[in-house]
Amino acid sequence: MCAICGCGSSSPDGPLHPHAAAQPGSHHDDHAPGSEHEHVLPDGTVLRHSHPPSQPHRPSRVLEVERALLADNDAQAARNRQRLSSSHTLVLNLMSSPGAGKTTLIEATLRRLQGRLFVTVIEGDQQTSLDAERVRRAGAQAVQINTGKACHLDAHMIDRALDELTLPSDGLLLIENVGNLVCPASFDLGEHKRVVIASVTEGEDKPLKYPDMFARADLIVVSKTDLLPHLDFDCQRFAEHARRIQPRVELLFVSARSGDHLDDWLKWLTTQHRSLD
Amino acid sequence: MHELSLAVRLVALVEEEASRAACTTVSTVTIRLGVLSCVDPASLKLAFLAARKDTIAAAAELVIESASAHAICLSCQKPSDVSQRTSACPFCGAFALVVSGGDELRLVRLEVV
Structure with missing residues (x-):
């Protein structure tokens, strides 16, 4: 579409089309080829542009895009989900601030699920493979993604990590995002579900x-509830916020350290896994 | 958040579209940004100035159209538009809004020569 008259001509090589714009100040004014020049649109908008002398002057046009x-990310994410759903693998994206206890919750989960559900872990951090080593020691297959300077994981990183893993069917894939x-x-x-973890030391707000x-x-x-006796954290107020x-969000209050209410978390996990059917 | 990587991605999309349309200059790039998207418009504009350098959009202006978010109140059932995730229902004051939309991040239009 021609941005000036809206006539629908969109061929870049088409001839200049004569219309009411053949008036002084319009975009069909003569100007020195190659120089930057102005066009004043009927509504008063001033457009400045230039083009090489070898190219004829063309009116600007609008491309609806x-x-x-x-x-790109969303399409790759859809392919990841498809790939993992077809092997009946439940995928959870675990997100929190640094130090909220994601890795500790994963370790506790691994210990409890041992022999019941095969768990694979993708660990995201800017640097080091410390977390992958921790969860390997707890018995899981793990891949570490180092994002370098990047502040988050994306779907393409997960695709590459999946190529490094042998995923048995009917398992659980935990993705620990960058804190x-x-x-x-x-x-x-x-992922199939997003889990956000917040520790009681971070406050109710x-x-x-x-x-x-x-x-x-x-x-x-909500993690680290074993610390509640030492804090002013009000679980009810956190839930209200x-x-x-x-x-309608679902909330669980757990301690991976003491094991308090970890069964609720495992129950939620197995319910989600069953709902893949 | 990651406005610079979004701006680089935006300029790549603009270059693709401009090359498909065989144009020589992009004068305006219009995007639609949901009011609840995790993007700061001022930072995106600044990042765009860096990302457009030495591309077909080197002199392009970035126009940001805002897209609203809609909500239904679970308490009074009334619909409203919201501009923040922490808003209360404008009718009954309850913090019980179920929000939809408002997170768009789309290139919508190019003005090219």
């Missing part, structure tokens, strides 16, 4: 401070 900026309550929220990895992350959670796990962001 409609493309999602994260389309960060901001960036990972925007990137679908191909975390959901209000980082609403984008909590708004996308399928489950919120989380439900301001997502009124």
Whole structure:
């Protein structure tokens, strides 16, 4: 479409089309080829542009595009989900701030599920393979992704990590995202469910401070509840704040260290795994 | 968050579309940004200035259209538009809004020569 008259001509090589614009100040004015020049549109908008002398002057036109900026990531995420669903593998994307206890929760989960469900772990950190080593010691197959300077995992990283793994069918894949309550929220990895973990030492206002992350959670796990006697953390107030962001969100309060309410978490996991059918 | 990588991705999309349309210059790039998307418009504009350098969009202006988010209140059942995830229902004041949309991040239109 011609941006000036809206006539629908979109061929870049088409002739200049005469229309009401053949008036002074219009985009069909003569100008020195190659020089930067102005066009004043009927609504007063001034367009400045230039083109080489070898090319004829062309009116500007509008291209309607409609493309999602994260389309590449979302398409890869859909392929990951398809690949893992076909092997009946439940995939969880675990997100939290650094130090909220993701790795400790994974270790406790591995110990409890031993012999019941085959668990594979993809660990995301900017540097080191410390977490992958920890979960390997706890009995899982693990791949470490180092994002370098990047602040989140994306679907292409997961695709590459999956190529390094042999996934038995009917298992569980836990993806531990980079510790960060901001960036990972925007990137679908191909997971079936998103789990956001917040520890009691972080305070009750975390959901209000980082609403984008909590708004996308399928489950919120409040961790380190064994520390509650030493803190002023009010579980009820945390739940109220989380439900301001997502009124129907499910919450669990657990301690991976003492084992308190870990059974609720395992029950949730097995329910999700069963619902893959 | 990661406005620079988004700006680089945006410019790559613009280059693809501009090359498909065989144009010489991109004068305006219009994107639609949901009010609840995790993107800061001012940071994205700044990142775009860096990302557009030495490309067909080197002189392009970035226009950001805002897309609203809709909500239904679980308490009074009334629909409303929201601009923040922490909003209360404008009708009954309950913090019981189920939000949909508002997280778009799309290249919608190019003005090219």
